[in-house]
Amino acid sequence: MCTADARSELDFVDRRFGELTVDQLHEIYWLRSLVFVVEQACIYNDVDGRDAEPGTTHHWLPAGERIATYARSLDDGDGVLRIGRVVTHPEHRGAGLAAAVVRHIGDAHTGTIMLDAQSHLVPWYESLGYVVAGAEFLDDGIPHKPMRRN
Ligand SMILES: CC(C)(COP(=O)(O)OP(=O)(O)OC[C@H]1O[C@@H](n2cnc3c(N)ncnc32)[C@H](O)[C@@H]1OP(=O)(O)O)[C@@H](O)C(=O)NCCC(=O)NCCS
Numbered sequence: 462m463c464t465a466d467a468r469s470e471l472d473f474v475d476r477r478f479g480e481l482t483v484d485q486l487h488e489i490y491w492l493r494s495l496v497f498v499v500e501q502a503c504i505y506n507d508v509d510g511r512d513a514e515p516g517t518t519h520h521w522l523p524a525g526e527r528i529a530t531y532a533r534s535l536d537d538g539d540g541v542l543r544i545g546r547v548v549t550h551p552e553h554r555g556a557g558l559a560a561a562v563v564r565h566i567g568d569a570h571t572g573t574i575m576l577d578a579q580s581h582l583v584p585w586y587e588s589l590g591y592v593v594a595g596a597e598f599l600d601d602g603i604p605h606k607p608m609r610r611n
Contacts, residue, residue, distance in 0.1 A: 532544055
């Protein structure tokens with residue numbers, strides 16, 4: 462397991478959809494399904510069609526053959542980047558890895574970044590420089606709030 466002390470030395474992988482190997486794509490979908498569908502007991506279509514868009518990048522930290530933490534960034538147009546699917550494998554949580562991947566994406570983008578935070582995670586995203594930018598809404602039954610970083 463990675464430790465918070467190692468955050469500054471983390472080697473994130475950044476890949477467009479067409480650059481992913483079949484094994485890497487399998488690991489991404491395996492982790493996202495494990496957490497967002499099974500752990501969160503939420504029946505929804507995780508493969509929403511945006512993974513393969515030309516402006517989408519998949520970011521992750523490998524842990525052996527698996528993925529420790531992952532997020533994707535989408536091009537929402539007008540210079541706005543959208544972060545989503547932020548997830549850490551249950552065995553790697555609490556080590557600062559999700560914070561590191563959010564910072565990693567933010568460090569590479571000078572414009573506005575938007576994300577929809579699960580509402581209980583708003584304080585955590587605030588600690589990473591994001592502010593609430595709209596009213597709470599339900600997405601597949603889970604309360605979310607829009608947040609932005611300028
Ligand atoms: C949220 C998540 C990505 C955090 O991953 P992580 O690598 O453990 O995050 P970090 O170590 O960088 O930060 C941990 C912090 O996340 C916050 N956090 C994590 N889960 C939380 C929860 N269920 N409720 C409130 N805060 C939570 C806490 O502030 C925690 O701080 P602590 O370490 O002082 O307790 C991870 O718990 C996860 O995959 N959850 C399920 C998927 C999810 O909800 N993704 C977010 C979509 S908006």
